[in-house]
Amino acid sequence: GLPPRVRIHEVGARDGLQNEKTVVPTEVKAEFVHRLADAGLTTVEATSFVHPKWVPQLADAERLYPLVRELGERGVALPVLVPNARGLDRALALGARSVAVFASATESFAKANLNRTVDESLAMFEPVVTRAKGGEHGGVRVRGYLSMCFGDPWEGPVPLAQVVRVARALLDMGCDELSLGDTIGVATPGHVLALLTALNAEGVPTDRIGVHFHDTYGQALANTLAALQHGVTTVDASAGGLGGCPFAKSATGNLATEDLVWMLTGLGVETGVDLGRLTATSGWMAGRLGRPSPSRTVRALTGA
Numbered sequence: 016g017l018p019p020r021v022r023i024h025e026v027g028a029r030d031g032l033q034n035e036k037t038v039v040p041t042e043v044k045a046e047f048v049h050r051l052a053d054a055g056l057t058t059v060e061a062t063s064f065v066h067p068k069w070v071p072q073l074a075d076a077e078r079l080y081p082l083v084r085e086l087g088e089r090g091v092a093l094p095v096l097v098p099n100a101r102g103l104d105r106a107l108a109l110g111a112r113s114v115a116v117f118a119s120a121t122e123s124f125a126k127a128n129l130n131r132t133v134d135e136s137l138a139m140f141e142p143v144v145t146r147a148k149g150g151e152h153g154g155v156r157v158r159g160y161l162s163m164c165f166g167d168p169w170e171g172p173v174p175l176a177q178v179v180r181v182a183r184a185l186l187d188m189g190c191d192e193l194s195l196g197d198t199i200g201v202a203t204p205g206h207v208l209a210l211l212t213a214l215n216a217e218g219v220p221t222d223r224i225g226v227h228f229h230d231t232y233g234q235a236l237a238n239t240l241a242a243l244q245h246g247v248t249t250v251d252a253s254a255g256g257l258g259g260c261p262f263a264k265s266a267t268g269n270l271a272t273e274d275l276v277w278m279l280t281g282l283g284v285e286t287g288v289d290l291g292r293l294t295a296t297s298g299w300m301a302g303r304l305g306r307p308s309p310s311r312t313v314r315a316l317t318g319a
């Protein structure tokens with residue numbers, strides 16, 4: 016069976032924009048986030064408090080966050096990425112209520128993305144999660160991303176046990192939710208089911224798991240459907256299919272939010288998203304970025 020409702024974790028303003036070469040003006044990013052919320056998305060990842068030299072596109076996080084913060088009062092969660100104590104300090108200073116750390120299942124990507132081994136990065140996150148969850152801030156929500164859950168550009172296919180170990184570590188340190196990343200988009204549905212089953216067998220409940228698919232090989236929707244049939248109800252997607260990771264060659268855009276909403280609507284699964292408004296937003300953003308959206312649904316609905 017399928018869940019009656021899915022929560023979409025929208026990553027367009029973060030995963031989508033982090034990879035763009037042309038720097039998008041802060042005001043345009045703020046409008047993007049507002050329009051995504053107006054389209055009915057209730058979780059809109061806003062930006063990253065990472066090193067500005069590592070991700071120059073998001074170096075304006077201090078200016079952006081205050082422009083979108085009021086959405087929090089309307090019940091919109093605005094998660095931000097924080098790799099370390101410095102990132103958490105920056106986010107908390109601006110009143111962030113939802114943060115995400117981001118681990119890797121592989122050593123190669125941990126090094127490329129965080130300049131750390133897998134275990135060194137877990138040691139870096141541990142005090143971040145503890146402080147975020149601690150009473151001092153009234154309990155900030157923490158998501159734990161886990162990248163390279165299926166394949167890695169340097170290491171090839173990733174053994175399930177390697178993924179399960181890091182997943183457990185993230186939950187054990189106090190993350191509220193896990194997001195399983197197919198960073199380079201090589202997963203297929205059978206592999207998705209095998210990983211979910213392996214996680215369940217090690218005591219990771221499905222209701223703590225979200226899925227994060229990139230669409231490199233056109234498998235993102237099929238993978239999502241497999242996860243939904245297994246009971247997953249949190250799905251990451253990026254408006255217009257923007258996205259990629261500057262530290263993982265061959266990473267292309269995320270699953271497009273419009274493609275996801277089209278499928279879920281057809282299946283009778285509720286999302287609360289207004290597809291017309293969302294498509295208009297992606298069309299507008301594509302204009303700002305100077306190239307058409309890679310989403311099939313956006314192209315079909317806008318005649319682009």
Ligand code: HMG
Pocket residue numbers: 030033063064065066067069070096098099101102103105117128129130160161162163195196197198199227259260261262
């Ligand atoms: P490092 O060079 O090892 O940093 O980078 P460090 O800890 O040695 O610190 C060096 C200097 O950086 C220090 O300054 C720090 O203060 C400063 P100094 O004392 O030398 O003057 N610094 C910072 N400044 C601002 N904000 C910070 C910060 N941290 C340190 N947060 C670091 C380590 C983690 C910082 C770096 O590797 C980094 O920023 N990485 C971010 C990479 C990233 O954002 N990747 C994309 C997101 S992950 C993704 O896209 C995958 C995902 O979508 C899921 C999927 O698809 O799989 C989530």
Ligand code: MG
Pocket residue numbers: 030196198227259260269
């Ligand atoms: Mg990603």
